[in-house]
Amino acid sequence: MSVFGDTWSYLLDGASWAGDDGMLRLLLQQLLLTVTALGLASGVGLPLACWLGHLGRGGFLAINISNVGRAVPTFALLALLVTMDWPGVDTFGPYGRAGIATLLALTAFALPPIITNSYVAVHEVPGDVKESARGMGMTAGQQFFRVELPLALPLIVGGVRLALVQVWATATIAALVAGPGLGRVITDGFANTYYGKGIAGAVVVALVALALELLAAAVQRMVDPLPRAAVRRKTQTLVAAAAE
Amino acid sequence: MQVRRTLATVIATSTVLLGAACAGDDLSKDSANPSGSGSTAGTGDKGAVKISGQNFPEATLVASMYEQLLDAKGYDASVTLVGTRDVYMAKGQFPDGVQVVPEYVGGILDFLNTTANGPKAEPITTSDAAASIAAGQSLLEDKGITLLDPSTASDTNAFFVSKEYADSEGVSKLSDLEGKSVKLAAAPDCKGRSDCEGGLTDVYGIDITELLPLGYASEQTYKSVLDGESQLGETSTTDGALESQGLVLLEDDKAIQPAQNLVPAVSSEWIANHQDAADALNALMAALTTEKLTELNGQVTVDRAQPEDVAKSFLEDEGLI
Numbered sequence: 001m002s003v004f005g006d007t008w009s010y011l012l013d014g015a016s017w018a019g020d021d022g023m024l025r026l027l028l029q030q031l032l033l034t035v036t037a038l039g040l041a042s043g044v045g046l047p048l049a050c051w052l053g054h055l056g057r058g059g060f061l062a063i064n065i066s067n068v069g070r071a072v073p074t075f076a077l078l079a080l081l082v083t084m085d086w087p088g089v090d091t092f093g094p095y096g097r098a099g100i101a102t103l104l105a106l107t108a109f110a111l112p113p114i115i116t117n118s119y120v121a122v123h124e125v126p127g128d129v130k131e132s133a134r135g136m137g138m139t140a141g142q143q144f145f146r147v148e149l150p151l152a153l154p155l156i157v158g159g160v161r162l163a164l165v166q167v168w169a170t171a172t173i174a175a176l177v178a179g180p181g182l183g184r185v186i187t188d189g190f191a192n193t194y195y196g197k198g199i200a201g202a203v204v205v206a207l208v209a210l211a212l213e214l215l216a217a218a219v220q221r222m223v224d225p226l227p228r229a230a231v232r233r234k235t236q237t238l239v240a241a242a243a244e
Numbered sequence: 245m246q247v248r249r250t251l252a253t254v255i256a257t258s259t260v261l262l263g264a265a266c267a268g269d270d271l272s273k274d275s276a277n278p279s280g281s282g283s284t285a286g287t288g289d290k291g292a293v294k295i296s297g298q299n300f301p302e303a304t305l306v307a308s309m310y311e312q313l314l315d316a317k318g319y320d321a322s323v324t325l326v327g328t329r330d331v332y333m334a335k336g337q338f339p340d341g342v343q344v345v346p347e348y349v350g351g352i353l354d355f356l357n358t359t360a361n362g363p364k365a366e367p368i369t370t371s372d373a374a375a376s377i378a379a380g381q382s383l384l385e386d387k388g389i390t391l392l393d394p395s396t397a398s399d400t401n402a403f404f405v406s407k408e409y410a411d412s413e414g415v416s417k418l419s420d421l422e423g424k425s426v427k428l429a430a431a432p433d434c435k436g437r438s439d440c441e442g443g444l445t446d447v448y449g450i451d452i453t454e455l456l457p458l459g460y461a462s463e464q465t466y467k468s469v470l471d472g473e474s475q476l477g478e479t480s481t482t483d484g485a486l487e488s489q490g491l492v493l494l495e496d497d498k499a500i501q502p503a504q505n506l507v508p509a510v511s512s513e514w515i516a517n518h519q520d521a522a523d524a525l526n527a528l529m530a531a532l533t534t535e536k537l538t539e540l541n542g543q544v545t546v547d548r549a550q551p552e553d554v555a556k557s558f559l560e561d562e563g564l565i
Contacts, residue, residue, distance in 0.1 A: 178464075
């Protein structure tokens, strides 16, 4: 039987999805892991980068420090974390074995795109717009929340979107420390010369990555203050007016 | 503005540096290539020999023995170690682009059997090396692979527990674990295999509650057993690192392990014209024993000696080079 035939039949077999080490549970586990890591990274990265972008300084330092998360291979960080006494490999609730270590490694990986994009987005709001806001007597807070943030939002969300897809696909490395997620299907398949299974795992990861990407793209389009169609511009102006 | 300019400078500089780094990389690769993987280069007048193998300590050590032995015979040998058998058995690798691989009788035969006949193929290997090779002869011929003389040194899967567990549960052989529930830390391919999870469950009647794919004799596997996360760990009979860590090897008293004698796997086409290489490798196989190999492994994994140095002194002591 061909490898792709194997892949197809593995994907169609209900037994591959069911049970404790079935793909469905692993998929949900990896989604949970991805969302949590992204949430942690956003919680740390967004306020910091937006604030620095607003101030217009310190971004060089923040971007380069967070880039350590990109420069240090995520797997190396993960391997290091699991050998330490804390976080180690202890099972962490629904996150499974080495849950905390995996979360930390993925959070570090998610930080660079979030920080870089947010900083640049807020910082690059045109100077004359900022000046007008100040001229109208806005406080720094008003200037940020009513002028800079709306204009910067598409790019900020772009950073989160980038991080989301990257973290989702990278989360598979957790399998190398017997951790959570769909990576286990891939490593199991290849380790047992059952390539169909390994490829099936990779296909599922890729399909979900696409779905997440489309979802995030839709969100990004939604927050764009300069929509494409005139009709939509009209509705949004009305919505904005109603909101105020 | 100032920050923007700084950023632009940084990006421009890093682009240049990246370019330089790439160029440097190319150069260093070029200069490293002619001398193989960085160890002693032979005179090379009998042509180049590519050796591949898996990159766990014992295979690294044995591959280094092959390399130095063939170099001494006038070949220009080079070693490329990879993560799994699949990589060097892929198309264009062994036995086409790679001529010699340090192998294990059961390991390579089972691999050929499952790749030819599917993941659930009937096993062809037994605890008898010669019988196993005879059973796999047609598979070997199909691939163009020749196995030279198997060594008496044998590296089968084996299982260990921590000293505390052995003492408190009174365990010294695998059958002592019958009916007990254990977590097993093992290689990712362990599940269902008759020499691993399958055999432990079916032949020994051990209840394996969870299988952690932490690797074969890996640091992670040792740690998992030492921490008490899992009770049973997978390693090899030639593991030189167990005793110093307070780990106890359990006897395979019901013989679920197929023969895993060390054996050089060579390209049939290449070996036909290089009988002297076959003679040299056969002499090496005759010199190795399980005890000797365990001791040499210990020098590498416990004493942190370089595999090349350990291989060299062994070859010299045995008068092979």
